[in-house]
Amino acid sequence: MNQLLSTIVRTLVAVATLSVAAASAQAQGVTGDAQAGQKKADMCIGCHGIVGYQNSFPEIHKVPMISGQSDKYIVASLTAYKKGDRKHPTMRGIAGSLSEQDMADLAAFYTAQGGKAAPDAPKAADVAAAALVEKGACASCHGANFSKPIDPSYPKIAGQHADYLYVALKAYTVEGNKFVGRNNAIMGGIAKQFSHAEMREISKYLAAQESELAVVPQARFR
Template sequence: MNQLLPTIIRTLVAAATLSAAALSAHAQGVTGDIQAGQKKAEMCIGCHGIPGYQNSFPEIHKVPMISGQTAQYIVASLVAYKKGDRRHPSMRGIAGSLNEQDMADLGAFYASHASKAAPDVPRTASTAAAALIEKGACASCHGANFSKPIDPSYPKLGGQHADYLFVALKSYTVEGNNVVGRSNGIMAGIAKQYSTAEMREIAKYLASVEGELKIVPQPRFR
């Protein structure tokens, strides 16, 4: 059965990708404006625009780097927080105040920070990390170097903070909690294969990969 898991996961991923593509097509009617997004990002920079800034919920970890993510992923994340599929009190409060145009503008702004392409060949993973990543078929969604997702609504992972990646991965295993956790059938099935130690190993490796994500401090924080 364990040998079949990657194949099963890839099949489920294919189905999820078709669904995500349909949602992306539905959202294409709203065009983001970079300059408008820059103004609206005032509410974001207090966390995402400060190098080394940490969040203490649900445990201490660096807030994710979102500069360089795709516009579609930024929008998908905000929609998930607004709907409650991603549960985080602060982010749900922020996302709940945004309409579709606001989200599209923020997506355009943060996507505009992408300044380089990640290499197609990732650094060599340890035998343990390579086996764990293969078990989860991570590259099936997140692409070459974990920075070229097969659908733009999926996140780039290469170079992201390890402690954030660990918290995010673990959140998919949470059930029956209205305050913390993430609802995603595909990711829940993948994450639940791993022990806490294995999640940390995966997160550590992904953080070591050269990617496109970064922090772009605003003038007041430079």
């Protein structure tokens, strides 16, 4: 069963990668500028620039760490919020105000802030949780150590906040809600095979892995 699921995931990934490539081709010529992105990040740092900051929608959870994510993933996620494929009222409002150049600049800024794995981050040893992660074939997309995605438009998930990962996984199972949910055929198919309790275990396991992600406080919050 796991082998079959992995095969299905690889097939879906191939199709999705072609779609990403097509979208990237449309955006050719848009190069991000980290210094310009820093000047545009005021709308971001109020949540992503405060250590331990929590969001209360759709439930209380830490906002994701975005420093150290790839620039293409940040652009892809902002585009998904702008299009409504990711349903979060605040993020959709913010993303809707951004041009392709704005997104590229912000992505360059946040990408430049990461890149070093935490040397003392604990390795998860939960065998049952590891089996769930294997069942979900997470490494098929998110790569070695869940920190080297096979496509740069996919996120690094190692070390990400467990409560955020849990909320994100649940969002892929939501249908027909105007304010909550994420439209992604690959992740929807994977997430729907797990119970909420299993999603929590997967999220805790991934959060315990060594990470390149971080919250980098801006000067006003240090």
